[in-house]
Amino acid sequence: xxxxxxxxxxxxxxxxxxxxxxxxxxxxxxxxxxxxxxxxxxxxxxxxxxxxxxxxxxxxxxxxxxxxxxxxxxxxxxxxxxxxxxxxxxxxxxxxxxxxxxxxxxxxxxxxxxxxxxxxxxxxxxxxxxxxxxxxxxxxxxxxxxxxxxxxxxxxxxxxxxxxxxxxxxxxxxxxxxxxxxxxxxxxxxxxxxxxxxxxxxxxxxxxxxxxxxxxxxxxxxxxxxxxxxxxxxxxxxxxxxxxxxxxxxxxxxxxxxxxxxxxxxxxxxxxxxxxxxxxxxxxxxxxxxxxxxxxxxxxxxxxxxxxxxxxxxxxxxxxxxx
Numbered sequence: 001x002x003x004x005x006x007x008x009x010x011x012x013x014x015x016x017x018x019x020x021x022x023x024x025x026x027x028x029x030x031x032x033x034x035x036x037x038x039x040x041x042x043x044x045x046x047x048x049x050x051x052x053x054x055x056x057x058x059x060x061x062x063x064x065x066x067x068x069x070x071x072x073x074x075x076x077x078x079x080x081x082x083x084x085x086x087x088x089x090x091x092x093x094x095x096x097x098x099x100x101x102x103x104x105x106x107x108x109x110x111x112x113x114x115x116x117x118x119x120x121x122x123x124x125x126x127x128x129x130x131x132x133x134x135x136x137x138x139x140x141x142x143x144x145x146x147x148x149x150x151x152x153x154x155x156x157x158x159x160x161x162x163x164x165x166x167x168x169x170x171x172x173x174x175x176x177x178x179x180x181x182x183x184x185x186x187x188x189x190x191x192x193x194x195x196x197x198x199x200x201x202x203x204x205x206x207x208x209x210x211x212x213x214x215x216x217x218x219x220x221x222x223x224x225x226x227x228x229x230x231x232x233x234x235x236x237x238x239x240x241x242x243x244x245x246x247x248x249x250x251x252x253x254x255x256x257x258x259x260x261x262x263x264x265x266x267x268x269x270x271x272x273x274x275x276x277x278x279x280x281x282x283x284x285x286x287x288x289x290x291x292x293x294x295x296x297x298x299x300x301x302x303x304x305x306x307x308x309x310x311x312x313x314x315x316x317x318x319x320x321x322x323x
Contacts (some may be wrong), residue, residue, distance in 0.1 A: 001285075001289060001295050001296070001297070001322065002037040002038065002221075002295065002296045002297070002322075003035075003036055003037060003038075003296075003297050003298075003299060003318065003319070003321075003322040004036055004037055004038030004039065004040060004069075004070070004223075004296060004297065004298040004299065005027070005028070005031040005036050005038070005039050005040070005298075005299060005301065005315065006040045006041075006042070006074055006225060006298050006299060006300040006301075007024060007027060007028065007039060007040070007041055007062070007302070008042075008300070008302040008303060008304070009024070009041055009042060009052055009053040009055075009058050010042065010047070010050055010051065010052045010248075010304055011050070011051040011052070011304055012049075012050065012051070012247065012304040012305055013048075013049035013050065013051065015051060015304075017051050017053070021061075023308045023311075024058075024062065025062065025065055026308070026312065027301075027302065027308075027311060027312065027315060028062050028065040028066050029065055030312050030315045030316060030319075031069075031315050031319070032065065032066060032067070032068070032069060033319075034315060034316055034318070034319025034320075034323075035319050035322065035323055036069060036315075036319065037069060037070060037296070038069055038070040038071070038072075038102070038296070038298065039062065039066045039069050039070070039071045039072075040071075040072060040073065040074030040102075040104060040225075040298050041055055041058055041059050041062075041072075041073055041074060042055070042073075042074060042075075043055040043073050043075060043076045043077055044077070044110070044113065045077075045080075045112075045113050045116065045117075046110075046112050046113055046116060047251075050251055050304070055073055055076060056089060059071060059072075059073070059093065060093075060096070063093070063096055063097060066097075068100070069100065070100050070101070070102050071093070071097050071100060071101055071102070072093075072101055072102035072103055072104050072168070072171075073103065073104045073105075074104045074171075074173075074191065074225065074298060075104040075105050075106035075171070075172075075173045075191065076103070076104065076105055076106075077105075077106060077107075077108035077113065078105040078106065078107075078108075078127070078128045078131050078132070079107060079108060079114075079119055079123065079124040079127040079128050079131070080108060080113060080114065080117045080119055081131075082151065083130070083131035083132075083134045083135050083138075083151055084134075084138065084151070084153065086103070086131065086135060087134070087135040087138040087139060087158060088138075088158055088159060088160070090103045090135070090139075090162070090167070090168055091139065091158055091160045091161060091162045091167070092160055093168075094162035094163050094164055094167070094168050095160060095162065095163050098163060099162070099163040099164040101162075101164070101168045102168055102169050102170075102171060103135075103168045103169070103170045103171070104170075104171040104172075104173065104191055105128065105131075105132070105170060105171070105172055105173070105187075106172065106173035106174070106191075107124040107125065107128060107173075107174075107179065108124060109121075109255070109256060110255050110256065111256070123150070125178075125179070125182065126149060126150070127150050128182075129182065129186060130148045130149060130150055130151060131150075131151070132170060132186050132187070133186070134146050134148065134151055134153065135167070135170075136166075136167060136170075138153075138157070138158050139158070139161070139162050139166065139167030139168075140166060140167060141157070142157050143155050143156065143157050144156060144157065169188040169189065169220050170186075170187050170188050170189075171187060171188065171189040171190070171191040171223060172186070172187035172189070172190060172191060173190075173191040173192075173193055174190060174191075174193075175193055175196065177204065177207050180204055180207050180208050180211065181207065181208075181211040183208070183211075184208055184211035184212045184214075184215055184217065184219075185211065185215050185217070188219065188220040189219050189220050189221050189222065189223055190208050190219065190222070190223075191223050191224075191225065191298075192204075192223065192224040192225060192294065193225060194225040194226050194227050194272070194273075194300060195249075195252075195272060196272070197271045197272055198271045198272075198288070198291065198292065199271065201224070201292055202291065202292060205222075205292055205293060221295055221296045222292075222293055222294045222295050222296065223294065223295075223296035223297075223298055224288065224292070224294040224296070224297055224298065225298045225299075225300060226272075226273060226274050226288075226297060226298070226299055226300065227245060227272070227273040227274070227275070227299075227300050227303075228273065228274040228275065228281065228297075228299040228300065228301055228314070228318065229241040229273075229274075229275045229276075229301060229310075229314050230276070230277065230278055230281050230301075230313075230314045230317035230318050230321065231275075231276065231277055231310075231314070231317075232277065232313070232317075233277060234276045234277035234279070234280050237275050237276050237277060238266075238269065238275050238276075240310060241275065241303070241306055241310070242265065243305055244302075244303035244304055244305040244306040245265075245269075245273070245303050246265055247303065247304055247305055248303040248304060249268070274288075274299075278317050278320065278321055281317075281318065281321050282321045285297065285321060285322070297322075299318060301314050301315055301318065
């Protein structure tokens with residue numbers, strides 16, 4: 001069982017983002033020194049008034065601090081991007097990380113992003129399926145010719161090949177059953193999103209495992225993203241992070257993310273987030289592992305407005321839970 005850090009690169013309106021960069025570096029260093037196995041970063045466009053660092057430069061900047069950790073996007077919105085660009089960039093990150101890169105991808109859902117890139121929302125699934133097939137070919141073949149519905153390559157090869165044989169693993173985030181089945185067919189792992197309840201995940205894990213069996217494939221791992229805060233006192237932990245979490249999920253709701261809701265906060269948190277003292281968090285990790293079969297927890301431990309000392313203390317306590 002492994003634990004990863006999902007680092008927040010989003011900041012509230014009015015924050016001096018440049019002044020926050022040393023805090024991001026400190027979070028990665030503490031996670032690395034606490035035994036975290038992976039580092040994931042988010043990806044979005046046009047998030048104003050929420051400020052956000054862009055994925056590739058932020059990941060490159062933090063890569064050296066994450067030495068030995070699996071690093072990657074959690075997730076890149078693949079249908080918005082040309083797969084040749086994604087394959088080239090991923091190969092570079094794989095080389096820079098000495099084979100410790102993971103390509104996390106998802107369909108995306110925000111209408112403003114798709115409008116800005118001139119991509120119809122209805123083409124998301126078809127674009128992602130074609131893209132992943134082409135990316136894998138570009139990683140593994142010397143020369144590629146591809147004439148697809150959306151993309152074309154004529155007898156060309158990548159400028160740089162990945163270090164990892166076969167290329168980086170591809171984790172696919174998915175919420176609907178059809179998307180989960182697709183992840184089983186064309187991905188190396190299904191990345192479970194943080195807003196799904198345990199009851200829903202349990203049912204969908206059955207869908208995923210059945211689809212794996214039908215495709216004759218095995219998952220590389222079973223990763224899950226969770227909002228997680230480890231406080232010194234179980235009774236006060238939720239209140240310590242409540243404001244930043246409510247801010248974050250209000251933004252999600254305004255973006256139209258499925259699973260974000262206006263139900264009372266305490267009800268929404270229950271069975272979705274892992275918040276409490278170290279003893280409670282350890283019990284929850286065991287419950288998730290035994291009940292769902294997940295084996296790689298990607299913990300989102302900081303949200304816009306949560307103080308740095310609380311973030312670092314939470315990371316350290318979480319490292320001891322998994323230590």
